[in-house]
Amino acid sequence: MSDFGGMEDLLQDFLQEANDLLSDVDNKLVDLEKMPDDRALLNDIFRGFHTVKGGAGFLNATELVTLCHLTENLFDRLRNGELELTAELMDVIMDATKGVREMFGELGQMVQPQPADSAVIAALKGVLSGGAVGVAHATTAPHPAADVAQEPAPAPGEPDWNALHAAVTGKAASVASAQSDVITKAETAIVESVVTPTAVVSPSAATTPPFGRRTTDKPGGQPTSARRAEERGRENTIRVDTSRLDQVLNLSGEIGLTKNRLTSLRADILAGKNDSETLHALDQAVSQLDLLVSDLQNSVMKTRMQPIGRLFQKYPRIARDLARQLGKDVELVLAGEETEVDKTMIEDLADPLIHLIRNAVDHGVEMPEERQAAGKPPKSLVRLEARQEGDHIVLIIADDGKGMNAERIRAKATEKGLISEEEANTLDERQSLNLIFMPGFSTKTQISDVSGRGVGMDVVKTNIQKLNGSIEIRSEPGKGSVFIISLPLTLAILPVLLVLLGDQPFALPLSLVREILPIEQSRIQEVGGKETLVVRGEVLPVITLARLLGWPLERYPEYGVFMQTAERSFILAVDSFAGRDDAVIKSLEDFRPKGVAGVTTLSNGQIVLILDMKELLSDLGQHPDFGPAVRALDFA
Amino acid sequence: MAADPKMKFLVVDDFSTMRRIVRNLLKELGFTNVDEAEDGAIALQKLQGGGFEFVVTDWNMPNMDGLTLLQSIRATPSLKHLPVLMITAEAKKENIIAAAQSGASGYIVKPFTAGTLSEKLNKIFEKMGQA
Numbered sequence: 001m002s003d004f005g006g007m008e009d010l011l012q013d014f015l016q017e018a019n020d021l022l023s024d025v026d027n028k029l030v031d032l033e034k035m036p037d038d039r040a041l042l043n044d045i046f047r048g049f050h051t052v053k054g055g056a057g058f059l060n061a062t063e064l065v066t067l068c069h070l071t072e073n074l075f076d077r078l079r080n081g082e083l084e085l086t087a088e089l090m091d092v093i094m095d096a097t098k099g100v101r102e103m104f105g106e107l108g109q110m111v112q113p114q115p116a117d118s119a120v121i122a123a124l125k126g127v128l129s130g131g132a133v134g135v136a137h138a139t140t141a142p143h144p145a146a147d148v149a150q151e152p153a154p155a156p157g158e159p160d161w162n163a164l165h166a167a168v169t170g171k172a173a174s175v176a177s178a179q180s181d182v183i184t185k186a187e188t189a190i191v192e193s194v195v196t197p198t199a200v201v202s203p204s205a206a207t208t209p210p211f212g213r214r215t216t217d218k219p220g221g222q223p224t225s226a227r228r229a230e231e232r233g234r235e236n237t238i239r240v241d242t243s244r245l246d247q248v249l250n251l252s253g254e255i256g257l258t259k260n261r262l263t264s265l266r267a268d269i270l271a272g273k274n275d276s277e278t279l280h281a282l283d284q285a286v287s288q289l290d291l292l293v294s295d296l297q298n299s300v301m302k303t304r305m306q307p308i309g310r311l312f313q314k315y316p317r318i319a320r321d322l323a324r325q326l327g328k329d330v331e332l333v334l335a336g337e338e339t340e341v342d343k344t345m346i347e348d349l350a351d352p353l354i355h356l357i358r359n360a361v362d363h364g365v366e367m368p369e370e371r372q373a374a375g376k377p378p379k380s381l382v383r384l385e386a387r388q389e390g391d392h393i394v395l396i397i398a399d400d401g402k403g404m405n406a407e408r409i410r411a412k413a414t415e416k417g418l419i420s421e422e423e424a425n426t427l428d429e430r431q432s433l434n435l436i437f438m439p440g441f442s443t444k445t446q447i448s449d450v451s452g453r454g455v456g457m458d459v460v461k462t463n464i465q466k467l468n469g470s471i472e473i474r475s476e477p478g479k480g481s482v483f484i485i486s487l488p489l490t491l492a493i494l495p496v497l498l499v500l501l502g503d504q505p506f507a508l509p510l511s512l513v514r515e516i517l518p519i520e521q522s523r524i525q526e527v528g529g530k531e532t533l534v535v536r537g538e539v540l541p542v543i544t545l546a547r548l549l550g551w552p553l554e555r556y557p558e559y560g561v562f563m564q565t566a567e568r569s570f571i572l573a574v575d576s577f578a579g580r581d582d583a584v585i586k587s588l589e590d591f592r593p594k595g596v597a598g599v600t601t602l603s604n605g606q607i608v609l610i611l612d613m614k615e616l617l618s619d620l621g622q623h624p625d626f627g628p629a630v631r632a633l634d635f636a
Numbered sequence: 637m638a639a640d641p642k643m644k645f646l647v648v649d650d651f652s653t654m655r656r657i658v659r660n661l662l663k664e665l666g667f668t669n670v671d672e673a674e675d676g677a678i679a680l681q682k683l684q685g686g687g688f689e690f691v692v693t694d695w696n697m698p699n700m701d702g703l704t705l706l707q708s709i710r711a712t713p714s715l716k717h718l719p720v721l722m723i724t725a726e727a728k729k730e731n732i733i734a735a736a737q738s739g740a741s742g743y744i745v746k747p748f749t750a751g752t753l754s755e756k757l758n759k760i761f762e763k764m765g766q767a
Contacts, residue, residue, distance in 0.1 A: 010653065010656065010657065010660075013652070013653045013656060014653040017651060017652055017653050018653070021651075044698070047650075047696050047697075047698065050696050050725055051650065051651045051654070051696070053725055054651065054654060054694075054725045054746045054747075055651060055653050055654055055657075057725070057746050057747035058654075058657050058746065058747040060747075
């Protein structure tokens with residue numbers, strides 16, 4: 001047991017829900033800037049802080065309660081029209097929201113939040129006490145208080161509300177008669193009840209600081225809680241629609257029934273019963289099991305799917321803050337938030353997407369004056385969109401900025417010594433744009449503190465590739481740039497094509513395979529010292545799998561697999577095929593040979609390596625047989 | 637305690653963590669027959685389905701807030717007898733008065749312990765016993 005005393009689960013729930021709520025508040029704040037008088041928005045934001053405060057109280061998160069309480073009061077004034085939303089006030093609110101988010105971070109580390117930035121608290125209090133329209137309680141409170149003063153003793157049968165109120169606020173019943181200051185008493189009572197830990201925890205928690213101090217402060221440390229705190233770093237709970245869980249349950253039930261059927265058939269068969277009826281029943285049962293298992297796999301996979309909107313909703317605020325900092329006017333437009341993506345992928349996408357959005361706001365779009373000079377509206381739009389295309393998820397980050405200049409990118413890359421002049425000349429538009437993904441590339445000589453942050457576009461690309469995805473750029477000077485990320489639906493199951501090299505099967509991701517064709521050696525042409533094959537007018541390089549793996553080439557391969565990655569198309573020459581399969585990837589943990597994505601087991605029990613084509617091909621880049629063009633492509 | 641442990645509660649709050657907290661506290665007090673609703677509108681629908689004997693509701697919720705829910709319950713002949721305990725983050729006098737005038741059976745301020753909840757519930761059960 002940690003100092004949390006059984007509250008860990010509660011804390012996790014709270015954080016997950018409160019984080020969603022805060023992201024929602026963040027977005028509403030962005031909207032509020034456009035519509036400062038929208039009462040519905042003000043109400044929603046008020047309720048957001050109010051709800052967080054209520055939950056935080058149960059977690060004894062005093063500082064969080066205080067901060068939320070002040071912010072909530074501020075919104076109460078705003079929605080009652082007692083305060084006017086000014087730009088300065090908006091900044092105070094944004095800072096307060098940021099403070100709340102930071103406290104969530106601390107809670108996530110199982111640490112009781114530190115007091116909010118005193119400047120933020122002071123600013124909030126300043127606004128609340130110095131509001132020109134007057135202090136809320138000075139204007140509104142006296143009336144009900146005065147009413148109460150004249151209120152006769154409670155009618156018989158009615159609850160004694162004064163007593164109840166007193167009980168509620170922890171004051172003696174007599175306080176109720178001191179009507180004039182009852183409100184302030186009530187207010188202080190809240191603060192008191194907040195300061196003294198009263199929540200759900202066992203009484204011992206009231207004497208020891210709840211959650212403990214920072215776990216790192218502990219002499220000697222507590223291995224279990226420390227480890228647990230580490231695990232908390234990553235959100236390891238998931239919210240699943242119960243109907244999806246029901247489906248899983250239902251399917252596992254059905255599988256159980258089919259298993260029983262098979263067990264009984266096995267007994268029959270072992271007893272020597274092998275008439276056509278038994279075999280037919282066996283065939284049926286196995287087919288049914290086949291169907292059920294693939295349904296189950298799908299259903300389980302679906303439990304991991306989360307709408308990407310949960311990730312997206314954090315971004316408008318980030319874009320807004322950044323734009324403000326840079327003096328730009330940017331609106332981040334979201335689309336396709338309901339698109340469902342594997343949970344792990346959502347987490348791993350967070351950083352690359354933030355980087356791309358920052359990049360779009362920082363480097364992509366122009367300053368308002370510049371835009372007007374170019375005849376564009378001063379406000380720039382950055383669009384973040386998700387959609388499912390077949391078995392892929394496509395993410396688009398598009399801006400309507402100045403676009404990218406291929407010539408300048410080439411010059412920069414040459415200047416930085418990333419490619420030679422010669423190589424630069426062979427690159428076409430698309431390849432030139434892809435140069436920005438090279439490690440060490442940054443178009444701005446001065447790394448801005450905004451999208452700089454020590455991470456480059458190469459990291460974005462690496463992260464996307466780790467998810468078996470790809471990223472490409474389209475850009476039109478003066479019109480804007482578009483980054484297109486393509487990702488598989490799930491990382492758990494990979495449809496593969498099984499190819500043979502001699503007797504040895506290898507698995508290739510089916511998503512890269514376009515077609516399979518026989519290779520006639522007579523049709524192979526040598527172009528620039530490389531083997532190529534013309535397929536319907538397109539000249540494609542032929543790469544033999546044996547050479548790629550460093551195996552001796554015993555006979556010339558008979559089949560070619562037309563493969564297409566985001567960067568290039570080629571023919572992979574293999575000896576033969578063994579069909580297709582849905583591979584469940586088992587990673588090779590610590591031991592991972594280059595070019596091998598993982599292993600899977602075939603239906604006959606044989607273990608097969610799943611090849612990572614991109615990694616295998618990147619080896620080719622260094623191969624002396626390949627010219628500069630191919631090398632440059634590999635950087636792409 | 638006079639209360640039947642099988643008594644069916646409806647816990648109404650838009651914040652699921654809060655519903656869970658209240659549910660856990662009720663469980664601690666021996667009440668395990670608990671259903672949940674996300675806001676007043678859903679609560680009212682569930683209540684009209686029948687079978688509920690006690691309502692514990694948050695005040696501040698989207699769609700239909702706790703006070704409106706309370707007023708709707710009191711205005712519905714089949715539901716008006718239901719005890720309703722209001723939960724809120726504020727101990728503001730005007731809130732308490734509004735709740736009382738609308739016929740709340742009790743009023744409890746966040747955060748609270750199982751002990752406080754038990755006290756409030758017992759007060760309400762006593763009153764119901766008298767009625």
